[in-house]
Amino acid sequence: EAQVTQNPRYLITVTGKKLTVTCSQNMNHEYMSWYRQDPGLGLRQIYYSMNVEVTDKGDVPEGYKVSRKEKRNFPLILESPSPNQTSLYFCASSLSILAGDYNTGELFFGEGSRLTVL
Amino acid sequence: DAKTTQPNSMESNEEEPVHLPCNHSTISGTDYIHWYRQLPSQGPEYVIHGLTSNVNNRMASLAIAEDRKSSTLILHRATLRDAAVYYCILRDNNNNDMRFGAGTRLTVKP
Numbered sequence: 452e453a454q455v456t457q458n459p460r461y462l463i464t465v466t467g468k469k470l471t472v473t474c475s476q477n478m479n480h481e482y483m484s485w486y487r488q489d490p491g492l493g494l495r496q497i498y499y500s501m502n503v504e505v506t507d508k509g510d511v512p513e514g515y516k517v518s519r520k521e522k523r524n525f526p527l528i529l530e531s532p533s534p535n536q537t538s539l540y541f542c543a544s545s546l547s548i549l550a551g552d553y554n555t556g557e558l559f560f561g562e563g564s565r566l567t568v569l
Numbered sequence: 570d571a572k573t574t575q576p577n578s579m580e581s582n583e584e585e586p587v588h589l590p591c592n593h594s595t596i597s598g599t600d601y602i603h604w605y606r607q608l609p610s611q612g613p614e615y616v617i618h619g620l621t622s623n624v625n626n627r628m629a630s631l632a633i634a635e636d637r638k639s640s641t642l643i644l645h646r647a648t649l650r651d652a653a654v655y656y657c658i659l660r661d662n663n664n665n666d667m668r669f670g671a672g673t674r675l676t677v678k679p
Contacts, residue, residue, distance in 0.1 A: 493654075493656070495668075496669070510668060541612050557618075
């Protein structure tokens, strides 16, 4: 089954304790992205990656890191989490536009990871 | 980056058509217009997309203005299951990037 898998789905942690949210897709997608969702603010992009070893900042990258060493994985790293990073996080993937006309550009989303930083 | 503007919320009655507007006055010639929706407690899901011509699929229709500065997502007969937040997004054709805004929260009344 084609899917985007995020782990953990729920996490409560304390300020300053490094954590990683993993994201894996099994669709051989080039493009992957991380979003955070907060009440009244919709989805805001944190980082995205066009392909392996290519990452770029989104609208709200401060306090986050990412890596793209393999095509299928795009982990989100919080080196020193703070309470303002309490949020619902979504990972998404899609084919690259370079894949051709059959590419709808459809983003496939994971189920979300709810993170609470105390 | 091109931005979109949508109403914060809209209401509809069940089994009536719904027209969800989106303004994107700074759209560039190669930007695709995408619509996604997010049902409660779920991640967003793809609805429809288009470039210049109107588009239809099993979920909805997309009407694109001739100057491409606005578009409308049309749900032909709203059901209670269509209650969701609807996002209008422009896909940058140069780098495949898609950025979401706050969307429109659609409430469907029985």
